[in-house]
Amino acid sequence: MATTESGASTAAGVSVPWRSPTLVAVLATTLLTPMDVPLVSPALTEAQSVFGVSASSAGLLITVYAVPGILVAPVIGRLADRIGRRTVLSGCLVLFGTAGTAIAFTNDFTVALGLRALQGVAAGSVLSALAMTVVGDRYSGPEHDAVMGVTSAMLSLGTAVYPVVGGYLAARAWNAPFLMYAAALPVAGLVFVALDDEAGGRRSDDGYLRAALAAVPTGRAAALYGVMFLAFAFLFGGIYTVLPFYLASAFGLPAPTIGLVTSAVLLVTAGVSMGNGRLSARASTTGLLSAGFALFAVGFLGVAVAETLPVLVGALLVFGAGSGLITPTLFAAISALAPDHVRAGVMSLQTTTIGTSQAVAPVLATAAGAAVGYRATLLGASGGAVLCIVVVALAPLDG
Numbered sequence: 001m002a003t004t005e006s007g008a009s010t011a012a013g014v015s016v017p018w019r020s021p022t023l024v025a026v027l028a029t030t031l032l033t034p035m036d037v038p039l040v041s042p043a044l045t046e047a048q049s050v051f052g053v054s055a056s057s058a059g060l061l062i063t064v065y066a067v068p069g070i071l072v073a074p075v076i077g078r079l080a081d082r083i084g085r086r087t088v089l090s091g092c093l094v095l096f097g098t099a100g101t102a103i104a105f106t107n108d109f110t111v112a113l114g115l116r117a118l119q120g121v122a123a124g125s126v127l128s129a130l131a132m133t134v135v136g137d138r139y140s141g142p143e144h145d146a147v148m149g150v151t152s153a154m155l156s157l158g159t160a161v162y163p164v165v166g167g168y169l170a171a172r173a174w175n176a177p178f179l180m181y182a183a184a185l186p187v188a189g190l191v192f193v194a195l196d197d198e199a200g201g202r203r204s205d206d207g208y209l210r211a212a213l214a215a216v217p218t219g220r221a222a223a224l225y226g227v228m229f230l231a232f233a234f235l236f237g238g239i240y241t242v243l244p245f246y247l248a249s250a251f252g253l254p255a256p257t258i259g260l261v262t263s264a265v266l267l268v269t270a271g272v273s274m275g276n277g278r279l280s281a282r283a284s285t286t287g288l289l290s291a292g293f294a295l296f297a298v299g300f301l302g303v304a305v306a307e308t309l310p311v312l313v314g315a316l317l318v319f320g321a322g323s324g325l326i327t328p329t330l331f332a333a334i335s336a337l338a339p340d341h342v343r344a345g346v347m348s349l350q351t352t353t354i355g356t357s358q359a360v361a362p363v364l365a366t367a368a369g370a371a372v373g374y375r376a377t378l379l380g381a382s383g384g385a386v387l388c389i390v391v392v393a394l395a396p397l398d399g
Contacts, residue, residue: 016143016146016147016150016277017143017147021190021193021194022134022138022194022195023147023150024190024194025134025187025190025191025194025195026131026132026134026135026147026151027150027151027154028187028190028191029089029093029127029128029130029131029187029191030127030128030131030151030154030155030158031154031155031157031158032093032096032124032127032158032183032184032187033124033125033127033128033131033155033158034124034155034158034159034162035100035124035158035162035180035181036065036123036124036125037062037065037066037124038158038159038162038163038166039162039163039165039166039177039180040061040062040166040177040178041062041163041166042163042166042167042169042170042177043166043169043170043174043175043176043177043178044058044059044061044062045058046170046173046174047061047112047174049174050174051109051112052109053109057109060113061112061113061116064113064116064117064120065116065117065119065120065123066120066123066355066358066359067117067120068117068118068120068121068123069120069121069122069123069124069125069126069351069355070351070352070355070356070359072121072126073123073125073126073129073348073349073350073351073352073355074345074348074349074352076088076092076121076122076126076130076344076348077129077130077133077344077345077346077347077348077349078344078345078348079344080130080133080344080345080348081341081342081343081344081345085130085133085134085137085195085344086191086192086195086196088130088344089127089130089131089134089191089195090188090189090191090192091122091188092121092122092126092127092130093122093127093184093185093187093188093191094184094185094188095118095119095121095122096119096122096123096124096127096181096184097181097182097183097184097185097187097188098185099115099116099118099119099122099181100115100116100119100178100181100182100184101178101179101181101182102115103115103116103119103175103178104175104176104178104179105175119181123351123355125350125351125354125355126348126351128155128350129344129347129348129350129351130344130347130348131151132148132151132331132335132347132350133335133343133344133347134195135147135148135151135335136335136336136338136340136343136347137340137343142277142280142281143277144332144335144336145276145277145280145281145328145332146276146277146278147277148276148277148328148331148332148335149273149274149275149276149277149279149280149328149332150273150274150276151328151331152270152273152276152324152327152328152331153269153270153271153273153274153324153328154270155327156266156267156269156270156273156323156324156327157266157267157270159266160262160263160264160265160266160267160270161263163259163262163263164259164260164263165177165180167256167259216337216338216342216346217337219396220337220396220397221334221337221346223395223396223397224330224333224334224337224397225334225349225350225353226391226395227289227330227388227391227392227395227397228330228334228350228353228354228357229353229354229356229357230357230388230391231292231293231323231326231327231330231388232353232354232357232358232361233357233360233361233364234296234300234361234381234384234385235323236357236358236361236362236365237361237362237364237365237381238300238365238378238381239262239265239316239319240262240362241361241362241365241366242365242366242368242369242374242377242378242381243258243262243303243316243378244258244262245369245374246303246374246375246378247261247312249374250374250375251309251312253309261313261316264313264316264317264320265316265317265319265320265323266320267320268317268320268321268324269320269321269323269324269327270324271324272320272321272323272324272325273324273327273328276328276329276332279325280329280332284398285329285333285397285398286392286393286395286397286398288325288326288329289325289326289329289330289392289397290389290392290393291322291325292322292323292324292325292326292329293322293326293385293386293388293389293392294322294385294386294389295318295319295321295322295325296319296322296323296326296381296382296385296388297382297383297385297386297389298315298318298322298382299315299316299317299318299319299320299322299382300315300319300378300379300381300382300385301315301378301379301382302314302315302316302318303315303316303319303378304375304376304378304379304382331350333397334346334347334350335347365377368380
């Protein structure tokens with residue numbers, strides 16, 4: 001790794017350099033990334049009315065945004081390895097902020113879709129992958145895992161808060177949530193000043209792809225990305241898709257209450273993620289992932305069998321704790337896979353993996369819900385999480 005930074009130690013002796021400009025830039029970038037969908041979703045009905053389009057057409061504001069990031073993430077990762085993290089990350093932030101803010105000033109739905117697709121080139125998942133690449137460049141050992149946990153916690157915190165913020169703003173004006181994307185512009189300036197690109201801008205004499213394949217343990221990489229796909233499938237398919245329908249049909253909860261329940265789950269995820277540095281010093285990657293999937297299994301089972309709302313919420317918080325174990329552990333393990341000169345390219349595959357999971361899991365989850373019912377689907381998810389424990393135990397996940 002190019003450089004490491006140290007700071008005040010936590011009670012457990014794991015260092016988190018809170019005063020580091022690098023860490024401030026990484027956390028600011030990561031806090032922006034959940035703006036992509038959670039911030040805009042509450043504005044869809046208002047946008048439908050303003051533009052005079054159908055509900056399915058309004059939903060394209062989400063769809064057209066998701067596709068570009070999946071396709072171009074590896075290209076952006078390669079650019080970050082070739083010309084430097086600072087240039088690429090700050091440039092992506094400018095594109096993300098400018099295109100997103102411009103949507104607030106158009107009255108043409110086609111233009112809005114075009115701007116949203118352009119913004120998707122620098123999707124939130126691309127920004128988070130680049131930010132985590134910087135973590136891999138700058139930090140090592142227990143400090144790396146601690147910083148990755150804090151970064152993951154910031155991601156979960158933003159995901160929990162933005163739906164509430166977006167709903168509040170959209171109730172006042174359909175375009176108000178899009179104005180928040182302007183916050184990416186000062187963050188781009190912060191990134192350009194704080195990063196020095198020591199770890200970026202290196203070329204391989206053997207060619208980029210050949211160097212990446214030679215530097216990365218492909219078996220472990222495939223296993224980690226496979227587990228990441230499964231973990232986010234439970235999140236997107238179970239929590240974001242099946243759960244709202246189940247809460248509405250079985251417990252009669254209105255949409256605002258469902259949003260608050262989801263936010264509570266993500267806040268627990270953020271809290272557990274903060275302790276990743278301490279946990280990773282005591283347990284292996286396999287151990288933490290196994291424990292996380294075990295909590296997934298218990299959480300889904302509890303939701304399916306709960307007869308009262310407090311029991312159901314308690315089960316969901318168990319799921320949130322499991323996500324807090326799994327997410328930063330996967331991010332940290334993938335970040336540590338590759339040396340500096342190909343790390344951004346390797347990390348960019350997170351965007352493709354998570355985006356594919358986001359596209360596939362809701363379709364499968366809703367199909368299962370229609371076929372066997374939401375309760376049975378949640379029970380199936382619990383059983384699937386148990387199978388994932390077996391997968392984790394057999395996969396070559398520990399370095």
